[in-house]
Amino acid sequence: MSVEDLKKTHLYQYHSEHGKVIEFAGFAMPVWYEGIIAEHMAVREGCGIFDTCHMGRTWVKGPDAGRFLNYLVTNDVSRLGDGESLYTVMCNPSGGIIDDLIVYRFGEDRYWVVYNASNREKDFKWFKKNCKDFDVRLEDVSDEVAMMAVQGPKAQEVLQGLTETDLSQVGRFNIVRLKVAGVEAMAARTGYTGEDGFEVFIPGTTPSEPDKALRVWNALLEAGATPCGLGARDSLRLEAGLWLYGNDMDESTNPLEAGLGWTVKLKKPGYFIGMKAIQQAKESGVKKRLVGLALEERGIPRHGYPVANEEGEEIGVVTSGGLSPILGKGIALAYVPTAYRKRGTPLQVIIRGRPVKGKVVKHRPFYDETKYGWKRSLQ
């Protein structure tokens, strides 16, 4: 597929002039500008910005908005107050994960839902299909709202320079309306890097009329933020132990297998899609489990590589893998039988036929939380 056939985001012009552009989920997206490792470190140590305009964004409005979302997702939307959000998955009736998403509440009849670029059509169809018994209106505004992530220990400082709203008052997973570089926007203290930071939404701008989005992007660059591509986005989320839909979970995995049991609230008010299947899976126990692996020998694990036990018997598979720039070694997320899930369990990754030793480690995140990640500021 050539670049001309791909969808473009609001910021495409910038990417084509400054970055290496690749196809991702049907979009022409930057994989890097200067280099993945430099961009990765900018986010761990300073402030990086990402174009996330390719993601799915839908307004759920109407008197039943909260009740509808609580029926749709596994987490408990009813515990959200205005300006609060939560991370959740939504499942099919067999408990398979359709997608992971963030649900933000603006009011009891007004919720903002953000989901994966690769699932934009699938998710919106799923919302539509399941909303018939509820008094709600769904507005897919993915192309009419720009979105960018501002991430890193200096994210607040950088964004604060462009707004009069006091960002120190915006807690994690909170969302506020504000002006950024003079442009009406919403900013949420969420992200996909393991670091502190914000996701900024800019309504009233489209890929063919990108002025507002560009104004914010350029102001962030001028304030000292490093532009980052999808390469660093992936290496950062892996190092933080965060799931990538389609790799680490899909409709053949349930939230308990994926280590997402904490997003499932079986006791919340009302029924939700997949509840019965997940309850059953919980009672009978799951057979496989997503774990983190760190290699102790040279090598880089990749998606699809087999995982073997100490005896060399293949028991699992790597779903995401790469080199951790912080740890300087190969790390992976992998599915293994539950018996192998304990930290310290020795396992091997088969890299091009060669077994490479590693073990199960703490993986959310892989790095030392006193040195990196959003929690370090709390130490």
Place this chain on the structure above:
Amino acid sequence: MSEEYKVEEGLYYTKEHEWARKLDDGLVEVGVDDYAQSQLHEIVYVELPEVGAEVKQLEAIGALESVKAVSDFYCPVGGEVVEVNEALLDSPELINNDPYGEGWIARIKPSQLEEDLANLMDAEAYREYLKTL
């Protein structure tokens, strides 16, 4: 293709962007070219062939990895691997910095050099080939 890649004179090239250089002692030095290092961008890991291994022309004998991708290394000539560039284990970026020099990958004792070289491109033919990509 708007970018310009350095193609060194006197070397032999594969379509997969490896090069071979005849050395004075009868050995052949092999590596990847400027185009390959540029496409991979930041090389973070190199898997080297084993010394003593018998290899066929265009057999995959190692791999180069960037943060995002893996690329096989196909040996441009057949023969025996007599030396590998172990400096690449700790400094894989040598390939990015100097693909035709310090970034060499292995030295091969060729088994049928002239036949193998006949299957490769010289610098001029390779430059033409790059234009078609």
